[in-house]
Amino acid sequence: MKTTDGTMAQQVFLFVWLLLLSVASGQVSYSIPEEMPKGSLVGNIVQDLGLELRRLKSGNAHIYTGDSAEYVELNKERGVLLIKQRMDREALCGQTTPCALLFQIILENPMELFRVTLEITDINDNAPQFAVNDMKFEISESAFSGAKFTVETAVDNDVGVNGLQNYSLKPTDNFVLKSHNLPDGSKSVELVLEKNLDREKQDYITLLLTAFDGGEPQMSGTMQIMIKVLDANDNAPVCNQAVYKASLEENAPKGTVLTTVSASDADEGSNSVVVYSVSSTSKGVSDLFEIGQNDGVVKLIGNIDYEKHKQYQFVVEARDHGGLTDTCKVIFDVTDKNDNKPAISIMSKLYQISESAKPGTVLAMMNIQDADTHENGRVRCELNENIPFAIQSSSDGFYTVTSEGDLDRERVSAYNISVSCADEGEPSLSSSVTLSLQISDVNDNAPVFERSSYEASVMENNNPGVSVFTIKAVDADWNQNARISYILEDSSVNGLPISSFVSVGADSGVIHALRSFDYEQIKNFQFHIKAQDGGSPPLSSNVSVKIIIQDQNDNAPQVLYPVQSTSSQVAEIVPRSADVGYLVTKVVAVDVDSGQNAWLSYKLQKATDRALFEVGLQNGEIRTVRQVTDKDAVKQKLTVVVEDNGQPSRSATVNINVAVADSFPEVLSEFTDFTQDKEYNDNLTFYLVLALAVVSFLFILCLVVIISVKIYKWRQHRIYYNSSLPVIPYCPPRYDDNVSTGTLQQVHNYELYRTTDSRKSDFKYITPRSRSVLIVNPSSTGTTQRALSESNNLNDLESPQKQKPPNTDWRFTQNQRPGPSGAAATPEVAMGTGPWPNPPTEAEQLQALMAAANEVSEATNTLGPGTMGLSTRYSPQFTLQHVPDYRQNVYIPGSTATLTAGGQQIQPLPPQQALPPPQTPDGQGEPPKAQTPACKKKSTKKEKK
Numbered sequence: 001m002k003t004t005d006g007t008m009a010q011q012v013f014l015f016v017w018l019l020l021l022s023v024a025s026g027q028v029s030y031s032i033p034e035e036m037p038k039g040s041l042v043g044n045i046v047q048d049l050g051l052e053l054r055r056l057k058s059g060n061a062h063i064y065t066g067d068s069a070e071y072v073e074l075n076k077e078r079g080v081l082l083i084k085q086r087m088d089r090e091a092l093c094g095q096t097t098p099c100a101l102l103f104q105i106i107l108e109n110p111m112e113l114f115r116v117t118l119e120i121t122d123i124n125d126n127a128p129q130f131a132v133n134d135m136k137f138e139i140s141e142s143a144f145s146g147a148k149f150t151v152e153t154a155v156d157n158d159v160g161v162n163g164l165q166n167y168s169l170k171p172t173d174n175f176v177l178k179s180h181n182l183p184d185g186s187k188s189v190e191l192v193l194e195k196n197l198d199r200e201k202q203d204y205i206t207l208l209l210t211a212f213d214g215g216e217p218q219m220s221g222t223m224q225i226m227i228k229v230l231d232a233n234d235n236a237p238v239c240n241q242a243v244y245k246a247s248l249e250e251n252a253p254k255g256t257v258l259t260t261v262s263a264s265d266a267d268e269g270s271n272s273v274v275v276y277s278v279s280s281t282s283k284g285v286s287d288l289f290e291i292g293q294n295d296g297v298v299k300l301i302g303n304i305d306y307e308k309h310k311q312y313q314f315v316v317e318a319r320d321h322g323g324l325t326d327t328c329k330v331i332f333d334v335t336d337k338n339d340n341k342p343a344i345s346i347m348s349k350l351y352q353i354s355e356s357a358k359p360g361t362v363l364a365m366m367n368i369q370d371a372d373t374h375e376n377g378r379v380r381c382e383l384n385e386n387i388p389f390a391i392q393s394s395s396d397g398f399y400t401v402t403s404e405g406d407l408d409r410e411r412v413s414a415y416n417i418s419v420s421c422a423d424e425g426e427p428s429l430s431s432s433v434t435l436s437l438q439i440s441d442v443n444d445n446a447p448v449f450e451r452s453s454y455e456a457s458v459m460e461n462n463n464p465g466v467s468v469f470t471i472k473a474v475d476a477d478w479n480q481n482a483r484i485s486y487i488l489e490d491s492s493v494n495g496l497p498i499s500s501f502v503s504v505g506a507d508s509g510v511i512h513a514l515r516s517f518d519y520e521q522i523k524n525f526q527f528h529i530k531a532q533d534g535g536s537p538p539l540s541s542n543v544s545v546k547i548i549i550q551d552q553n554d555n556a557p558q559v560l561y562p563v564q565s566t567s568s569q570v571a572e573i574v575p576r577s578a579d580v581g582y583l584v585t586k587v588v589a590v591d592v593d594s595g596q597n598a599w600l601s602y603k604l605q606k607a608t609d610r611a612l613f614e615v616g617l618q619n620g621e622i623r624t625v626r627q628v629t630d631k632d633a634v635k636q637k638l639t640v641v642v643e644d645n646g647q648p649s650r651s652a653t654v655n656i657n658v659a660v661a662d663s664f665p666e667v668l669s670e671f672t673d674f675t676q677d678k679e680y681n682d683n684l685t686f687y688l689v690l691a692l693a694v695v696s697f698l699f700i701l702c703l704v705v706i707i708s709v710k711i712y713k714w715r716q717h718r719i720y721y722n723s724s725l726p727v728i729p730y731c732p733p734r735y736d737d738n739v740s741t742g743t744l745q746q747v748h749n750y751e752l753y754r755t756t757d758s759r760k761s762d763f764k765y766i767t768p769r770s771r772s773v774l775i776v777n778p779s780s781t782g783t784t785q786r787a788l789s790e791s792n793n794l795n796d797l798e799s800p801q802k803q804k805p806p807n808t809d810w811r812f813t814q815n816q817r818p819g820p821s822g823a824a825a826t827p828e829v830a831m832g833t834g835p836w837p838n839p840p841t842e843a844e845q846l847q848a849l850m851a852a853a854n855e856v857s858e859a860t861n862t863l864g865p866g867t868m869g870l871s872t873r874y875s876p877q878f879t880l881q882h883v884p885d886y887r888q889n890v891y892i893p894g895s896t897a898t899l900t901a902g903g904q905q906i907q908p909l910p911p912q913q914a915l916p917p918p919q920t921p922d923g924q925g926e927p928p929k930a931q932t933p934a935c936k937k938k939s940t941k942k943e944k945k
Helices: 002-025 045-049 053-058 089-093 664-671 682-722 781-792 827-831 842-861 933-944
Strands: 028-033 041-044 062-064 072-075 080-083 100-107 112-121 134-140 148-151 164-170 175-181 187-193 204-213 220-230 243-249 257-260 274-278 289-291 297-300 311-320 325-335 343-349 352-354 362-369 379-383 389-395 398-403 414-423 430-440 453-459 467-470 484-488 502-504 510-513 524-533 540-550 558-561 571-574 583-586 588-590 600-607 613-615 621-624 635-644 651-660 897-899
Touching (some): 028 041, 028 045, 041 045, 045 080, 062 072, 072 100, 100 343, 134 148, 148 325, 164 175, 164 187, 274 289, 289 311, 343 430, 362 379, 362 414, 362 430, 379 389, 389 414, 398 414, 453 467, 484 502, 558 651, 571 583, 583 651, 588 600, 600 613, 613 635
Parallel strands (some): 134 220, 243 325, 453 540, 571 651
Antiparallel strands (some): 062 100, 072 080, 100 112, 148 187, 164 204, 175 187, 204 220, 257 297, 274 311, 289 297, 311 325, 343 362, 362 398, 389 398, 414 430, 467 510, 484 524, 524 540, 558 588, 583 621, 600 635, 613 621, 635 651
């Protein structure tokens, strides 16, 4: 009864202790019996913890048991705890009461931890059992009444009322059963001789010992006791101590002497010899300890682990040869030794965190335990240095790793967080674990160009699509946030969009030229390129790019003076009295290129007499090298090459005819043969014949069309006339010779003579003859003589008897007449009625005549529609005021001055003077336009057409 009352008191104390623990720590406690089947309900964890069911799913709830097996599982759908596998309280806790399982429920996002205590109550599922099925005793018949004999006790793995409660012995003729409570709570059973034995009556006695528990239903175990009755041995051994205690250090070496058990026997002889042995009821002791049979020395023969057993106790039996025994108990307390490192168990962790995460974000939760005790089990944890993280203890054995600073992926993209834990033992033991954490990128960096601005050059006349150069920007971000696209900003160059000039590769940043550049049109241009990353929202930056067009020597020099003409030749006159260095003329040329590509040099390529003339290398002035003599030929032909300084260089040639003579007739007599040495141009005759054939074909075609139209109209008229419909009178158009509005002129005047640059025939229309220009026609002597005769009659222009009044449209004013600039010294001359103010020299007259003839030759080369081949300059709407004044910039042989039309004084001639600008149809001068490559290309296309 006392036993039952003690058990109930323990259960009440256990229940109160669990209740107080639950209230104090906030944990949930459950109590279930052992051996419940799999799937049995433990409790509603959602209701008991005050959670919502969806929180289990969103938080990825799971059970953490450490290294222990999982006996309970969490059903997230129902929010309940279920039995995962059958639990045996005896296997889990043995004789330890109360028997409880501790585990944790962990939730994530955010992380939460709940502690659950599961008490396993005992059921009567184990019967009392004896270690042996039978025991044998040898008892002397002389044993006196009251002698005690220790028997093996039964073991019941159940606890409380289900444990071992009492024994019964049958038969009880000689012996009774007596039990004693030991200090550790267990019981010892003894046979007490109640009636003396008589070997003569009964030498063997068999007893049945039964052990009973207090469960429902009650269970029992039996053991048979066989007693051999011996002759008298009336003194039993007596142990010197009832209990032997000693301390045992963990991991002590094998063979260590722990203690010595001793017993004494009052008998003599063989009956006093005591033999020591370990009782068979102490399970597992024989593998760790041994005792000397004769000396009672207890030695260590196994490995002691404090974490498995903190105390060992067993019974030592002292037996004499007469079979009398006595027992004593040996207790060893194991002392702890720091032989266990802290065990680090990661319960949950993050593998990646955003660089924008706020400080205090939980990265990992860990359970750290040390199996040792006291100082050996106290653990301190720390992280490696120079990282923005910290470790904190949330409760006993549970730690969290959190962030405590701003993270920057561009500075550190990943961290290896080393968690080191050490105990306080001597020597201290430690363990560590490394957490790998990746920092995810946030688009917080804009692309950055390698330079603040770019400048590149490209040679003109490049091929469209050529790569100019490459720009590059870098982005400190990662992956899509660092993927850069290059975009051409909208702008314009000379009114055109920049996208028509260049393009940029969206991924490569390669800038391509979309057109062929011309340095003469554009020297450089500037635009902006934007670099944009692929983040959300995207970040961008701009850079300025300047493209410089480099000049290429793609333009040959152009000769402005003397003007070359194919219809007539103009000769410079050099008097025979000219001194050394006499300025014959000056070659004026320009080059639309720039730099050294436009540096021009003049060289004398060919000359009739190289010893007579030289040309200035830089200024193009043609001067005499020596004194002109009578032996020098009258006609001199010079070929000057104008060459630029480009690589490769380009050049242009100009032919200059020089007449060495003192009188005008002498020049004319020799001048007619200037162009006789030119070669025939076979292609020119072919083109002329082809043109005549085409014109004839078009003329016949027009006649056929006109006749067809007339016949058609005549037939229509007949149809209308013969029909009954109202007649509409029809009058065909008149083609009268006297009507000025006819389709064709009835009178055409042609004159056939040879050109100045070919020995073959060519057709030219009559042009007005200049009275002061020498026109050389090598194929027609009569034309030359007529020009000469007209030049001799210059003074007869004012006589109305010799010449009809000229048409006002063809009248020259004095300012337009050829001659020295500023020569109008008298009003008569200014009005155009007087002679030259001072009789010009023959050289001046010839110079003026040649200039005018050159202009007339140019005019006759341009044929226009509506005048049957005449130049528009000589159309009826064209007046003489359109003829440029050739007195401007007229070189006076032997002098460095030139005559001007506006002033009355002679001004020095500039080093390079271009020809005067041509007159516009309204009579106003137009400044010369610089020839650009665009103009040059357009003119080339027109010539091809």
